[in-house]
Amino acid sequence: MSVEGGARRVRGNDYRVLRPPERCTPELRVSVIIPAYGTQDKLDLVLQGLARQTYPAELTEIIVVDNGSSPPLRLPAGSSARMVVCERPGRAAARNAGLAEATGDVIHWLDSDVVLTPGAIEAHMRWHHAAPYLSVTGYLRFTSAPLPGVLPDDLEAAFEPADPHAWLVGLVERTDGLTNNPVRPFSLHVGGATSVSARLVEAAGPMDDDLILGQDTELGYRLYQAGAVFVPEPRARAYHLGPTMRMRHQERIDRVSHAFVADRIPAYQWLRTHPARRWKVPNVTAVVDGAAGYEAVRATVDALLASTVADLSVVLVGPWDTLERDRRAPLKDPNLDLVLVHGHYEHESRVLLAAEERVDPSVPFVLRLPAGWVPGEDSLARLLALARGEGLGLIQVLLAETAEEVVSARLERVSALARARIVAHRGEALDDVVEDVSGVRWVVGEEYGFGSGPGEIVGRRAAYKARTQAEAEAARLAKEAERLRAQVAKWRDEAARWRRSTVELRREVGTLRRELHVARRGDGVRAVLTRRMKRVLTKRTPKG
Structure with a gap:
C-alpha cells in the first residue's frame, strides 16, 4: 500500500498531529457492512439510524449480510441498503462476504444491534479525510431500555440510562488517548463500531474466519502490521441494544479466544508462557x-x-x-x-x-x-x-x-x-x-x-548440568544458613541469660546499699557485706 506524494506523518500512534477540521468537504465513499443473524426488530432500528446520518447518503453504501437467518431477513421499504446472503456461519465469514461487495474508500463495520447517533459516520469520516491509514473507533453505550417500534428522534431519551464501554474507555484513559506508545493499540479495533481505510484492509487481508472468537482483535493486529494508526472518536456515539456476549460470559469467552489468538498475535506475550514451543506467527x-x-x-x-x-x-x-x-x-x-x-x-x-x-x-x-x-x-x-x-x-x-x-x-x-x-x-x-x-x-x-566466528553453544544438557550444580550449591548454602541461624539462636539465649543476671545483680546491689545505710557500726557493715556478697556470687552467676 502506498500513497502518491506521501501523507501526513504520525509518530507511533500519536494521531493528534493530524488535526482534522470540524467540518470537511465530503469526498470519500464509505461502505457500511452489517452482518446479521435474526433479530429483525433490532436491524430495522439500525437501518433507521443510518438513514438519519449527516454524512451524504450518495457517498454511503449500506450492505446487510444475512448470515443464515430463518426466516430470512428483509430490508424495510424504501431502504437504500442492499442484502447479501452468506451461507457460511460466523460473523467473520459474513463480514468478509460484505467486504467482497464493498466499493467504498472506507469500510465501516457495524453490528446489527448498534444504532448510530446522527453524526457518527461524519465524525469517523473527518479523520479518514485527514489521512489514508487510520482505524477509527466510536464510543458504544449499552442500553437495556425496551426496544421502540420506531426509532425516536431523541435517542438519549429513549436509551438512557446506558453504560459506557468500560474496557474501551479504560484503555483510552490509561494510554492518554492511545498516544503514549501503547503496547497494543490494535485492541481498539472492535467490529461493532470501527471504520478502516479500505486500502489498509486490502493490505492486511480479510477477517480470519477460521477463528472461533477474537476475529476483530486479530484483524486489528494485522492492520497494525500494515501501518495503521488507531483513533478513538468520542463524538462517534452509538447505542448497543442490550449486552454483548462478552459482557454475559467474559471468562468463558476469554478461555476460548485466548486458546486461538495466542498463535496469531505475538504482541500477546502474556499468553505465550511456554518457554520452548513454536507458534504460528513467531515474534x-x-x-x-x-x-x-x-x-x-x-x-x-x-x-x-x-x-x-x-x-x-x-x-x-x-x-x-x-x-x-x-x-x-x-x-x-x-x-x-x-x-x-x-x-x-x-x-x-x-x-x-x-x-x-x-x-x-x-x-x-x-x-x-x-x-x-x-x-x-x-x-x-x-x-x-x-x-x-x-x-x-x-x-x-x-x-x-x-x-x-x-x-x-x-x-x-x-x-x-x-x-x-x-x-x-x-x-x-x-x-x-x-x-x-x-x-x-x-x-x-x-x-x-x-x-x-562460532562460539560455544550452551545446549539443553549443559544448561541442565549448570542448573543441577546451581541447585546443589543452593542446597549447601541453605544448610549452612540453617546452621548459622541455630548458632545465632544459641547466642541470643546466652545473651538473654546474661541480661537477666545483670538485672538481678543490680537489684541485689540496690538492696545491699539500703542495708549498709541502715547499719550503724563497722562490725555490722562488715557482716552485712560478707553475707550479701556470698549470696550474689553463689546464686546469680550464669553457668557455662
Missing part, C-alpha cells in the same frame, strides 16, 4: 544469506536457535532449487557448501530454506544478520527490549567498520516500515521516514554481545 524472523559459506552460516544460525528468545524463526535465502547433489564425488561438487547448509537445516522446523526472502507479514520484528556474525544468547532479547521500551522502528547494530565499508545488522519493526512506505515521498530513503514515524537507533554490536 521474530531472522533473515540470513544461506549462500555465504557453510561454517559462517552455521555459526550464525546455531547461535540464533540457541538464543534466549525461543519464539523465533530463521529464513535462509539461497538457490536451493538449483542443487543437484553429486553422490559419486560429493567433495568435488562446486555447490558443496550450499549442499551442506541445505542438508544441515533441511529438517529443522524453525528454519525455512527459501529461494527468495519470505517473511510472514504478521511477524512483528525482522532481524537481518550477515552470515558469520554470532549473537550472544541474550543479544536478541536486549534488542527487542530496547525497541519495545522506546517504540523504535529500526535498530542498526554496528558490527564492524573500515574505511571501505560498514558492516551492520538490522532489527526492523514491520509495522513501522509499513507506515513509512505509506507516507514516504517518491525517492525518499525509507530509513529516514522510519525515523519520523517511529525512531531509529544505532548501537554497537560488541556491547550487545555480537561477535564474529
Whole structure:
C-alpha cells in the first residue's frame, strides 16, 4: 500500500498531529457492512439510524449480510441498503462476504444491534479525510431500555440510562488517548463500531474466519502490521441494544479466544508462557544469506536457535532449487557448501530454506544478520527490549567498520516500515521516514554481545548440568544458613541469660546499699557485706 506524494506523518500512534477540521468537504465513499443473524426488530432500528446520518447518503453504501437467518431477513421499504446472503456461519465469514461487495474508500463495520447517533459516520469520516491509514473507533453505550417500534428522534431519551464501554474507555484513559506508545493499540479495533481505510484492509487481508472468537482483535493486529494508526472518536456515539456476549460470559469467552489468538498475535506475550514451543506467527524472523559459506552460516544460525528468545524463526535465502547433489564425488561438487547448509537445516522446523526472502507479514520484528556474525544468547532479547521500551522502528547494530565499508545488522519493526512506505515521498530513503514515524537507533554490536566466528553453544544438557550444580550449591548454602541461624539462636539465649543476671545483680546491689545505710557500726557493715556478697556470687552467676 502506498500513497502518491506521501501523507501526513504520525509518530507511533500519536494521531493528534493530524488535526482534522470540524467540518470537511465530503469526498470519500464509505461502505457500511452489517452482518446479521435474526433479530429483525433490532436491524430495522439500525437501518433507521443510518438513514438519519449527516454524512451524504450518495457517498454511503449500506450492505446487510444475512448470515443464515430463518426466516430470512428483509430490508424495510424504501431502504437504500442492499442484502447479501452468506451461507457460511460466523460473523467473520459474513463480514468478509460484505467486504467482497464493498466499493467504498472506507469500510465501516457495524453490528446489527448498534444504532448510530446522527453524526457518527461524519465524525469517523473527518479523520479518514485527514489521512489514508487510520482505524477509527466510536464510543458504544449499552442500553437495556425496551426496544421502540420506531426509532425516536431523541435517542438519549429513549436509551438512557446506558453504560459506557468500560474496557474501551479504560484503555483510552490509561494510554492518554492511545498516544503514549501503547503496547497494543490494535485492541481498539472492535467490529461493532470501527471504520478502516479500505486500502489498509486490502493490505492486511480479510477477517480470519477460521477463528472461533477474537476475529476483530486479530484483524486489528494485522492492520497494525500494515501501518495503521488507531483513533478513538468520542463524538462517534452509538447505542448497543442490550449486552454483548462478552459482557454475559467474559471468562468463558476469554478461555476460548485466548486458546486461538495466542498463535496469531505475538504482541500477546502474556499468553505465550511456554518457554520452548513454536507458534504460528513467531515474534521474530531472522533473515540470513544461506549462500555465504557453510561454517559462517552455521555459526550464525546455531547461535540464533540457541538464543534466549525461543519464539523465533530463521529464513535462509539461497538457490536451493538449483542443487543437484553429486553422490559419486560429493567433495568435488562446486555447490558443496550450499549442499551442506541445505542438508544441515533441511529438517529443522524453525528454519525455512527459501529461494527468495519470505517473511510472514504478521511477524512483528525482522532481524537481518550477515552470515558469520554470532549473537550472544541474550543479544536478541536486549534488542527487542530496547525497541519495545522506546517504540523504535529500526535498530542498526554496528558490527564492524573500515574505511571501505560498514558492516551492520538490522532489527526492523514491520509495522513501522509499513507506515513509512505509506507516507514516504517518491525517492525518499525509507530509513529516514522510519525515523519520523517511529525512531531509529544505532548501537554497537560488541556491547550487545555480537561477535564474529562460532562460539560455544550452551545446549539443553549443559544448561541442565549448570542448573543441577546451581541447585546443589543452593542446597549447601541453605544448610549452612540453617546452621548459622541455630548458632545465632544459641547466642541470643546466652545473651538473654546474661541480661537477666545483670538485672538481678543490680537489684541485689540496690538492696545491699539500703542495708549498709541502715547499719550503724563497722562490725555490722562488715557482716552485712560478707553475707550479701556470698549470696550474689553463689546464686546469680550464669553457668557455662
